[in-house]
Amino acid sequence: MNKLKSINKRSWLSSPYIVWIIGFTVIPMIVIFRYALTNPDGGFTFSQITAILDPVHLRALVFSLEIAVGSTLVCILLSYPLVLAMRRLNLGKQGFALFILILPMWMNFILRVLAWQMILSKNGILNFVLKGLGLEPLAIANTGTAIMIGMVYDYLPYMVLPIFNAVAEIDEDIIEAAKDLGAGGLTIFRKIILPLSIPGLLSGIVMVFVPSMTSFVVSDILGGGKLQLVGNIIEQEFTKNMNWNLGSGLSVSLMIFVLISMAFTMKHDVEGKGSAIW
Amino acid sequence: MIMKKRVVGVVLLLALCMGICTTGCSGAQEKKGSLTVFNYGEYLDPAVLDMFFEETGIEVKYEEALTPEEMYTKYKAGAIEYDLLCSTDYMLEKLIKEGELQEIDIDSMENAENIGDKYWEFSEAFDPDNQYTVPYFWGTVGILYDKTKVNDPVDSWGVLFDGSYSGEIIMQNSMRDTLSVALKALGFSLNTNDENEIRQAYELLEKQKADVQAYLVDEARDEVVAGNAALALVYSGEAYLGKEYNPDLEYVVPKEGSQVWLDSWGVTKNCKNLEMAMQFLDFLCREDIAQMNFEYIYYSTPNDAVIEALSEEERADETLVPTENATENCEVCVQQEPEVVELENELWKELKAE
Numbered sequence: 001m002n003k004l005k006s007i008n009k010r011s012w013l014s015s016p017y018i019v020w021i022i023g024f025t026v027i028p029m030i031v032i033f034r035y036a037l038t039n040p041d042g043g044f045t046f047s048q049i050t051a052i053l054d055p056v057h058l059r060a061l062v063f064s065l066e067i068a069v070g071s072t073l074v075c076i077l078l079s080y081p082l083v084l085a086m087r088r089l090n091l092g093k094q095g096f097a098l099f100i101l102i103l104p105m106w107m108n109f110i111l112r113v114l115a116w117q118m119i120l121s122k123n124g125i126l127n128f129v130l131k132g133l134g135l136e137p138l139a140i141a142n143t144g145t146a147i148m149i150g151m152v153y154d155y156l157p158y159m160v161l162p163i164f165n166a167v168a169e170i171d172e173d174i175i176e177a178a179k180d181l182g183a184g185g186l187t188i189f190r191k192i193i194l195p196l197s198i199p200g201l202l203s204g205i206v207m208v209f210v211p212s213m214t215s216f217v218v219s220d221i222l223g224g225g226k227l228q229l230v231g232n233i234i235e236q237e238f239t240k241n242m243n244w245n246l247g248s249g250l251s252v253s254l255m256i257f258v259l260i261s262m263a264f265t266m267k268h269d270v271e272g273k274g275s276a277i278w
Numbered sequence: 279m280i281m282k283k284r285v286v287g288v289v290l291l292l293a294l295c296m297g298i299c300t301t302g303c304s305g306a307q308e309k310k311g312s313l314t315v316f317n318y319g320e321y322l323d324p325a326v327l328d329m330f331f332e333e334t335g336i337e338v339k340y341e342e343a344l345t346p347e348e349m350y351t352k353y354k355a356g357a358i359e360y361d362l363l364c365s366t367d368y369m370l371e372k373l374i375k376e377g378e379l380q381e382i383d384i385d386s387m388e389n390a391e392n393i394g395d396k397y398w399e400f401s402e403a404f405d406p407d408n409q410y411t412v413p414y415f416w417g418t419v420g421i422l423y424d425k426t427k428v429n430d431p432v433d434s435w436g437v438l439f440d441g442s443y444s445g446e447i448i449m450q451n452s453m454r455d456t457l458s459v460a461l462k463a464l465g466f467s468l469n470t471n472d473e474n475e476i477r478q479a480y481e482l483l484e485k486q487k488a489d490v491q492a493y494l495v496d497e498a499r500d501e502v503v504a505g506n507a508a509l510a511l512v513y514s515g516e517a518y519l520g521k522e523y524n525p526d527l528e529y530v531v532p533k534e535g536s537q538v539w540l541d542s543w544g545v546t547k548n549c550k551n552l553e554m555a556m557q558f559l560d561f562l563c564r565e566d567i568a569q570m571n572f573e574y575i576y577y578s579t580p581n582d583a584v585i586e587a588l589s590e591e592e593r594a595d596e597t598l599v600p601t602e603n604a605t606e607n608c609e610v611c612v613q614q615e616p617e618v619v620e621l622e623n624e625l626w627k628e629l630k631a632e
Binding site: 122123233236239 | 347348350626
């Protein structure tokens with residue numbers, strides 16, 4: 001009886017969350033699915049969802065995949081050296097390093113992307129510096145590379161933090177023991193640090209892959225409107241073409257795609273203990 | 279008990295004073311009513327709204343949108359009942375056709391004659407009998423270019439398509455504006471419903487894409503000002519500001535003709551107090567008010583009284599007062615057939631996917 005009471009109490013506490021979820025996740029999802037499964041006249045159809053197979057949409061999806069996979073890989077390659085370096089720092093310096101990493105996130109994300117536009121543009125800061133050094137200017141502005149730089153810059157902390165959490169938990173004794181048994185730095189990384197940081201790595205991958213797969217602002221600003229991700233097409237269908245059905249259909253297809261990739265990640269995650277960050 | 283009464287008395291007195299203040303401190307005017315006005319961002323001098331309240335006692339609730347499409351979506355969502363709105367030619371046409379605007383008696387407006395005949399004629403493209411809309415600002419679409427980078431005088435759209443300024447061109451990130459240029463370059467009407475003509479224009483844009491640095495909207499001007507690009511497709515109002523920032527820039531409306539755009543006011547069907555709405559429209563046409571808005575926005579005004587009061591130099595500036603010559607071959611954008619719009623949307627996506 002007592003137990004039942006305390007459960008009731010707890011579920012009562014979650015009611016604001018339930019209201020929030022219903023109002024801002026469940027109902028909008030129902031609306032999106034309703035649009036996605038009808039044509040503009042209101043008749044039932046699957047064609048909005050299968051529209052993702054249209055060559056133009058498919059090309060945008062493949063390009064989104066390329067950008068998302070590329071950004072995720074670059075983030076991983078940048079994160080591990082950083083995390084390993086941070087691991088050696090004492091606690092105070094570690095806090096400071098994390099603070100520096102998170103600091104840019106206090107500023108609006110669109111402003112930071114706009115700053116990259118200024119850096120990468122033809123007469124921008126990067127080319128100004130290159131010219132000063134007597135080097136050839138680079139034409140990065142409005143290319144896939146520019147979009148990827150923007151994504152990596154924006155999402156890097158989401159990769160570093162979970163990996164750092166996982167790596168920081170590794171017992172120093174294990175590494176000492178490995179060293180005693182004659183393991184070199186590379187072996188330690190391969191046999192100890194990498195396997196033990198997998199849960200962090202996986203949640204990092206999801207947190208970088210999903211937003212870069214679905215983003216449209218970064219590609220709009222740094223791609224100069226010449227390149228389009230699926231997100232750009234969806235945005236255009238909603239705001240310019242007034243075709244909410246197609247926009248919703250493509251959103252649902254994208255959602256399915258993201259869920260599949262997440263399920264893939266989760267499957268591998270069960271072996272580890274799973275990171276609580278997302 | 280006495281103490282308590284005294285406290286209540288003080289509170290009542292305070293409340294009374296505050297009441298007097300909120301009604302009395304706002305000036306001589308008493309609030310007689312209110313209008314909900316829907317306009318583009320930064321498209322009206324805020325001081326005009328205060329003056330309107332001072333003179334008429336009508337409070338304006340002001341709402342903003344960024345693009346015609348956003349305005350349409352917000353309007354249709356119906357969360358706010360707008361009394362008046364200012365939108366662009368083709369969007370007004372859509373609203374008129376859907377019966378969203380109500381007929382207004384333009385002759386009853388004292389200051390309507392300040393608006394030149396030419397602009398009422400432009401309006402006829404989407405409002406055939408001048409029954410629904412009052413012109414507010416207008417302009418052309420043309421090429422803003424950097425004289426230090428473009429050697430030959432620019433007078434034709436050809437300069438954007440002949441490949442001689444590869445990587446130096448900025449087009450508008452809007453299907454209609456960019457497609458209009460290609461149609462005009464080929465000598466077609468920008469309001470064509472002919473699929474063949476549209477496909478030809480698309481092929482031209484497809485070939486041009488390699489030479490285009492970017493498709494932008496508001497930043498198009500800034501990129502030329504900053505020297506990142508040599509030529510950009512811009513609205514005349516943007517070109518005026520561009521020339522202010524960088525004196526090396528020049529603006530031209532190519533001889534093949536271009537798009538004339540017109541932003542006008544209309545009264546929605548939801549408007550309960552037509553008299554107040556008309557008062558507001560009339561107020562906007564008054565010379566001093568139109569002058570204030572002109573100096574705030576610096577787009578071309580259809581208000582002849584304001585144009586006459588301009589300095590010699592300003593009147594000669596084609597970005598402020600487009601010449602008859604420049605607008606001779608120009609057209610106002612009107613709604614195309616739904617199938618054509620769909621085709622254009624498809625082609626636009628294809629162009630971006632290339």
